[in-house]
Amino acid sequence: MNLWTLVWRNLLRRRGRFVFTLAGISMGMAAFVALMTIGQGLTKEIKKQAQGLGANLVVTPKGWCAYEQISVLTGEQLPEAIPMPELEKIRGVAGVKSAIPYLNEKTAFRNQPVPVIGVWPEEMRTLQKWAIESGRYFNSPVERAVVVGSAIAKQFKLQPGDTFTVRGEPLPVIGVLREAGTKNDIATFIPLPLAQQIYGVQDKVSFIAVQVTDLERMEAVSLKIQEVANVAVVSDKQLLASVLSIVGTVGTAMQAVAAVGVLAAAFGIVNTLLTAVYERRREIGILQAIGSTRRTLFLAFMFESGLYGLLGGILGTAIGGLSAYLFGPYLTDNAFTASLRQAPMPTLDNGTVLLALGFSVCLALLAGLYPAYRAARLSPVEAMRYV
Amino acid sequence: MSEAVIELEKVSKTYGSGSAETKAVSEVSMTVEHGGWVAIMGPSGHGKSTLLQLIGGLDRPSDGRIVVDGTELATLGATELAALRARRIGFVFQFFNLLPHLTALENIEIALWLGGTKNTNGRAMDLLERFGLGDKARHLPGMLSGGQQQRVAIARALANDPGILLMDEPTGNLDSASEGDLLTLLSDLNAAGKTLLMVTHNPVVAQCAHRVLHVKDGRIVSDARNREH
Ligand SMILES: Nc1ncnc2c1ncn2[C@@H]1O[C@H](COP(=O)(O)OP(=O)(O)O)[C@@H](O)[C@H]1O
Numbered sequence: 001m002n003l004w005t006l007v008w009r010n011l012l013r014r015r016g017r018f019v020f021t022l023a024g025i026s027m028g029m030a031a032f033v034a035l036m037t038i039g040q041g042l043t044k045e046i047k048k049q050a051q052g053l054g055a056n057l058v059v060t061p062k063g064w065c066a067y068e069q070i071s072v073l074t075g076e077q078l079p080e081a082i083p084m085p086e087l088e089k090i091r092g093v094a095g096v097k098s099a100i101p102y103l104n105e106k107t108a109f110r111n112q113p114v115p116v117i118g119v120w121p122e123e124m125r126t127l128q129k130w131a132i133e134s135g136r137y138f139n140s141p142v143e144r145a146v147v148v149g150s151a152i153a154k155q156f157k158l159q160p161g162d163t164f165t166v167r168g169e170p171l172p173v174i175g176v177l178r179e180a181g182t183k184n185d186i187a188t189f190i191p192l193p194l195a196q197q198i199y200g201v202q203d204k205v206s207f208i209a210v211q212v213t214d215l216e217r218m219e220a221v222s223l224k225i226q227e228v229a230n231v232a233v234v235s236d237k238q239l240l241a242s243v244l245s246i247v248g249t250v251g252t253a254m255q256a257v258a259a260v261g262v263l264a265a266a267f268g269i270v271n272t273l274l275t276a277v278y279e280r281r282r283e284i285g286i287l288q289a290i291g292s293t294r295r296t297l298f299l300a301f302m303f304e305s306g307l308y309g310l311l312g313g314i315l316g317t318a319i320g321g322l323s324a325y326l327f328g329p330y331l332t333d334n335a336f337t338a339s340l341r342q343a344p345m346p347t348l349d350n351g352t353v354l355l356a357l358g359f360s361v362c363l364a365l366l367a368g369l370y371p372a373y374r375a376a377r378l379s380p381v382e383a384m385r386y387v
Numbered sequence: 388m389s390e391a392v393i394e395l396e397k398v399s400k401t402y403g404s405g406s407a408e409t410k411a412v413s414e415v416s417m418t419v420e421h422g423g424w425v426a427i428m429g430p431s432g433h434g435k436s437t438l439l440q441l442i443g444g445l446d447r448p449s450d451g452r453i454v455v456d457g458t459e460l461a462t463l464g465a466t467e468l469a470a471l472r473a474r475r476i477g478f479v480f481q482f483f484n485l486l487p488h489l490t491a492l493e494n495i496e497i498a499l500w501l502g503g504t505k506n507t508n509g510r511a512m513d514l515l516e517r518f519g520l521g522d523k524a525r526h527l528p529g530m531l532s533g534g535q536q537q538r539v540a541i542a543r544a545l546a547n548d549p550g551i552l553l554m555d556e557p558t559g560n561l562d563s564a565s566e567g568d569l570l571t572l573l574s575d576l577n578a579a580g581k582t583l584l585m586v587t588h589n590p591v592v593a594q595c596a597h598r599v600l601h602v603k604d605g606r607i608v609s610d611a612r613n614r615e616h
């Protein structure tokens with residue numbers, strides 16, 4: 001027998017109230033944890049995609065909004081807006097190691113949308129350090145053939161020798177790329193001139209990925225490019241930062257709403273415990289009569305409150321983690337991963353768990369302060385007068 | 388006469404103030420000797436419970452001096468008073484003595500825990516068995532009869548082996564059979580050296596004590612020794 005036995009019995013004696021109070025804090029924590037987890041999964045995914053881009057600078061048409069910048073990372077369809085002559089100008093800028101164009105389009109294959117990306121085969125292969133899983137890579141920059149990402153190959157059961165149609169144009173599948181864990185897995189690639197011909201955009205590309213010779217001089221190269229060509233330039237870092245800031249702002253706002261939910265649940269704890277102090281007046285008097293100090297009474301209520309936080313935190317983290325895992329892919333679908341069929345996997349890491357439990361326990365302890373104080377301040381004589 | 392374990396000197400207690408002022412206890416002076424058994428009688432609302440609470444350190448007097456077991460209560464802080472209640476005084480009230488969501492055994496164990504007494508060799512269980520409640524150890528108070536509850540309450544009051552038992556109408560809620568059992572129990576305890584101070588309305592119960600105090604309007608109006616003692 002110790003204080004914990006007493007606290008535990010007290011906690012469970014009003015089942016209904018216990019369940020509803022716990023449900024409040026659990027739901028609040030679940031929302032909080034789910035949003036945090038999804039946000040982290042998303043951030044991780046975005047970083048991975050930015051790395052997968054393999055460029056230092058991204059040349060875009062002027063006036064692109066953030067959503068279009070995000071699409072650079074996701075491989076979404078993009079307006080084809082940079083004329084080829086601009087590309088030539090950029091390639092001529094001192095300090096530019098490589099500048100390779102992308103034409104991001106989309107086709108319907110067996111009634112499913114599939115990204116089709118027009119690239120310069122050799123340059124692209126060097127930049128992406130691509131490996132071939134099966135079949136072969138393009139032999140020439142104008143070969144009428146398609147190389148498919150690993151996830152696409154799996155999804156449509158495509159092998160070298162099969163036929164893939166781009167906008168009604170049948171093309172032989174010559175190779176499958178090795179899985180890279182990026183958006184390249186869920187795209188198909190054809191040589192740029194072929195893409196331009198099929199999509200009827202002879203002299204235009206969506207964006208240009210630039211590698212610089214000297215990272216120190218990135219800023220100067222960026223300015224120079226904007227001087228010689230009528231384009232906008234963002235660094236991979238800026239791109240990442242701006243995408244993250246959008247996702248982050250939305251995530252933070254949603255988490256704040258969830259935190260308010262947890263706060264409301266904390267008031268539920270205050271309420272429940274104040275009612276308990278009132279109901280247990282006589283018992284509090286008896287405990288004092290048999291030698292309980294005010295400190296012991298205070299602690300008993302603090303522990304009870306802390307248990308609400310701990311149990312609510314554990315339940316909430318479990319429910320939140322599970323729902324992030326189950327529903328996360330749908331929730332993040334529009335925000336970032338419209339075309340990512342392997343949606344970002346929400347990650348419930350130790351840090352998140354500890355943070356959530358800490359938050360919930362601390363808040364519950366704060367909620368317990370006033371009721372515990374009230375219990376400790378009860379005069380035994382007053383308390384004993386009630387039956 | 389042996390030494391006094393309880394001494395009151397002009398003790399008063401006033402509740403409230405102004406027009407709501409109630410003088411519950413008024414300049415009471417009395418002593419209870421070691422091993423004594425004192426009954427306090429008197430009409431309702433005349434300060435009997437207040438008197439017990441003051442002696443037990445559950446409340447402070449407005450005036451006067453109280454010495455329990457050689458310690459002047461005024462010199463003790465709240466925590467020391469709690470320790471006094473835990474170890475040197477046992478309280479028994481008329482009803483709802485027990486914590487309703489703890490079993491009979493746990494009710495005793497929590498008193499042991501509060502008093503810092505080790506529950507070695509199943510002391511709590513021994514106490515229950517001594518009072519004929521061994522088979523009720525795992526019962527919640529609600530499943531026990533009034534008499535059984537009072538016996539658990541007394542067992543709990545004795546958990547830390549205090550010298551003094553303060554009882555506020557301990558038989559007030561019992562049928563006469565249970566009352567008889569309880570009186571036998573109290574008499575055994577007294578024979579074993581415990582000092583008993585109890586409030587009662589029942590002359591039959593008061594008759595078992597060595598001494599009967601009558602209280603009226605917060606004052607002791609008579610102090611009589613029972614013939615057989
Ligand atoms: N905590 C309290 N606050 C105010 N008045 C009280 C309190 N306790 C007792 N009283 C008053 O003091 C008087 C004596 O009460 P009490 O000691 O309970 O009497 P008894 O036990 O003899 O019935 C009563 O008038 C009662 O109303």
Ligand SMILES: [Mg+2]
Binds near residue numbers: 435436
């Ligand atoms: Mg009374």
